[in-house]
Amino acid sequence: MKLWLAKQRYLIDFTLASLARRKTRNLGLLFVYTVLVFMLASVTLYTHALRQEAARVLAASPEVIVQRMVAGRHDLIPPGYMEKIGRIRGVQKMEGRLWGYYYDAVTKANYTFMVPAENPPAAGEIIVGPALERSRGLAKNNGISFRSYSGKLHTFIVADVLPQASELVSADLVLMSEQNFRAFFDYPAGHYTDIALSVANPQEVRNVAVKLAAALPDARPILRDEVLRTYASIYDWREGIVLALLSAAILAFGILAWEKASGLSAEEKREIGILKAIGWETGDVIKMKFWEGLLISLTAFLAGFVAAYVHVFHFAASLFEPVLKGWAVLYPRFQLTPHIDGLQVATLFFFTVVPYAAAVLVPIWKAAITDPDSVMRG
Amino acid sequence: MIELSGIRKAFNQGRDNEYWALDGIDLSIEANKVTALRGPSGSGKTTLLTIIGCLARPTEGRVRLEGEDISGLPERFLTEIRRKRFGFIFQQFNLIKGLSALDNIILPAYPTGRPRRELLDRAEELLAGLKLAHRRNAKVEWLSGGEQQRVAICRALINDPELVIADEPTANLDTHLAGEFMGILESLAGQGRTILLTSHDPLVVESDVVQRVIDMRDGKLICHE
Numbered sequence: 001m002k003l004w005l006a007k008q009r010y011l012i013d014f015t016l017a018s019l020a021r022r023k024t025r026n027l028g029l030l031f032v033y034t035v036l037v038f039m040l041a042s043v044t045l046y047t048h049a050l051r052q053e054a055a056r057v058l059a060a061s062p063e064v065i066v067q068r069m070v071a072g073r074h075d076l077i078p079p080g081y082m083e084k085i086g087r088i089r090g091v092q093k094m095e096g097r098l099w100g101y102y103y104d105a106v107t108k109a110n111y112t113f114m115v116p117a118e119n120p121p122a123a124g125e126i127i128v129g130p131a132l133e134r135s136r137g138l139a140k141n142n143g144i145s146f147r148s149y150s151g152k153l154h155t156f157i158v159a160d161v162l163p164q165a166s167e168l169v170s171a172d173l174v175l176m177s178e179q180n181f182r183a184f185f186d187y188p189a190g191h192y193t194d195i196a197l198s199v200a201n202p203q204e205v206r207n208v209a210v211k212l213a214a215a216l217p218d219a220r221p222i223l224r225d226e227v228l229r230t231y232a233s234i235y236d237w238r239e240g241i242v243l244a245l246l247s248a249a250i251l252a253f254g255i256l257a258w259e260k261a262s263g264l265s266a267e268e269k270r271e272i273g274i275l276k277a278i279g280w281e282t283g284d285v286i287k288m289k290f291w292e293g294l295l296i297s298l299t300a301f302l303a304g305f306v307a308a309y310v311h312v313f314h315f316a317a318s319l320f321e322p323v324l325k326g327w328a329v330l331y332p333r334f335q336l337t338p339h340i341d342g343l344q345v346a347t348l349f350f351f352t353v354v355p356y357a358a359a360v361l362v363p364i365w366k367a368a369i370t371d372p373d374s375v376m377r378g
Numbered sequence: 379m380i381e382l383s384g385i386r387k388a389f390n391q392g393r394d395n396e397y398w399a400l401d402g403i404d405l406s407i408e409a410n411k412v413t414a415l416r417g418p419s420g421s422g423k424t425t426l427l428t429i430i431g432c433l434a435r436p437t438e439g440r441v442r443l444e445g446e447d448i449s450g451l452p453e454r455f456l457t458e459i460r461r462k463r464f465g466f467i468f469q470q471f472n473l474i475k476g477l478s479a480l481d482n483i484i485l486p487a488y489p490t491g492r493p494r495r496e497l498l499d500r501a502e503e504l505l506a507g508l509k510l511a512h513r514r515n516a517k518v519e520w521l522s523g524g525e526q527q528r529v530a531i532c533r534a535l536i537n538d539p540e541l542v543i544a545d546e547p548t549a550n551l552d553t554h555l556a557g558e559f560m561g562i563l564e565s566l567a568g569q570g571r572t573i574l575l576t577s578h579d580p581l582v583v584e585s586d587v588v589q590r591v592i593d594m595r596d597g598k599l600i601c602h603e
Contacts, residue, residue, distance in 0.1 A: 006491035014488065021476030267475075274472045277433055278486040278533065279461025281454060373428035 015291040037304025046317045047239040054231040062196035065222040079190035092200040096192030107135045125159035131171035276372035285368040293360035297353040313338045379409035385439035399425040401597040412573040417594035423576035432456040465534030467544040473518040480514045483532045504532040524555040544575040
């Protein structure tokens with residue numbers, strides 16, 4: 001065992017010396033490799049953290065949301081609907097919600113106007129999301145005017161700004177009183193945008209949804225789990241786009257690695273011949289080259305992963321933010337909770353380190369099994 | 379020490395350009411003697427040296443090392459024999475560029491796993507013996523031809539082999555350096571090592587150090603002195 005360890009130490013020593021001898025080439029390779037791992041790790045860490053964040057924020061949302069459909073489109077909930085739902089067993093609490101979209105020509109962005117269920121702002125006051133606070137330069141007690149779809153100008157006072165922590169889903173929010181909301185959008189009295197239901201027993205959520213569909217055939221129940229799944233698939237889709245773009249980089253790296261791996265330089269082949277002639281076994285040569293590949297790929301993996309971690313969790317993934325977050329034009333700005341998933345790291349490791357180490361070994365093995373007498377013919 | 383019987387070696391066997399580099403060699407190399415293989419280019423000297431040094435296998439025939447047939451041994455065993463019993467001095471020196479003289483010298487001992495301190499002490503001793511201690515940390519590409527050859531000799535001796543094989547050792551040296559090499563050869567012979575070399579340099583083959591000269595031509599032995 002001691003002898004084996006001593007041999008491995010010698011092999012690693014020689015490998016490090018070899019890497020240092022071809023400094024420029026190996027540093028170039030290491031750089032490209034690290035950038036690739038950095039990009040892949042950034043995308044996966046970021047989307048994973050976003051999904052976690054969305055799940056965390058949405059955990060407090062209602063179990064079921066009921067929308068009314070007319071000709072396959074979302075329509076207002078008319079009066080009398082709530083009474084019908086109230087008779088369904090299992091529904092613990094129910095509230096009509098008022099919300100809508102408003103296009104602000106100044107920032108060229110859509111805001112979500114909403115009446116909060118609890119502690120709504122006083123008449124003439126609004127509470128805004130952090131992105132709005134930034135884009136319109138608002139602060140507490142500032143006044144702001146919005147022209148409604150009917151053409152009338154409505155002026156509000158900013159009573160508060162929503163906390164940063166919830167920015168992922170509240171970036172573009174404008175909270176106002178029911179009275180202001182109905183006046184702004186000319187919303188008919190007794191009508192609601194949708195209905196939020198609380199179901200006491202989580203096992204009953206699906207049953208309640210089935211009963212709702214039977215009692216109100218024109219209603220569409222949306223379950224919280226489905227919303228979470230939609231978020232997940234949106235992020236998956238965005239992740240897919242970035243990965244598709246990155247595939248060109250991955251391909252380029254693949255070519256580079258293959259080129260390096262398959263195209264052993266004449267100098268490297270000569271060295272392998274010398275080592276074999278002076279008493280190194282084929283296995284020693286392969287092990288030495290294996291260590292070389294492993295050292296490069298492991299260093300690149302660790303450096304790339306750490307850089308991606310810092311990029312995502314300390315610099316808010318500034319490089320990929322626009323594509324991955326994509327919240328209209330009001331990008332949420334928030335600090336993601338650092339989270340590393342073991343399986344994710346293992347997958348990334350498997351797809352970056354293993355192919356390189358394997359690609360390097362094949363040509364080395366070919367070179368290593370040749371007869372060492374070639375060195376005699378110099 | 380080494381006996382060869384019916385050695386034949388073909389290159390590109392079975393193809394249009396098949397070529398027999400050695401054609402029926404029967405030879406015995408005695409221990410503790412300096413033997414030289416002499417012959418023109420293409421006579422098969424180097425090929426014979428590679429077969430004796432376990433760098434290649436004969437196509438036909440047997441090689442016996444101290445009575446043991448080694449011609450059919452798997453590569454791993456041949457490598458072990460090569461590492462433990464032979465030391466090589468190549469015509470082009472074949473040092474690894476970018477490494478220091480000291481690092482080059484201890485390379486053949488890496489697979490043995492011997493303690494590094496022991497290897498360095500032995501390398502220092504060899505360098506001092508060849509008056510090259512002051513160049514221990516110099517990269518080999520910075521060394522002169524003569525110095526490179528002395529590093530190559532030290533490397534050949536690091537595992538303390540019984541037999542030293544040298545291929546055209548003076549081909550890249552001027553007369554003065556060739557003379558120095560013969561001096562080193564003499565001291566190696568004085569240590570009781572068996573030395574086998576190829577050369578067509580009169581300075582080598584006509585030297586008193588060389589006890590036996592074997593002439594070759596067209597893959598065959600011409601005379602057996």
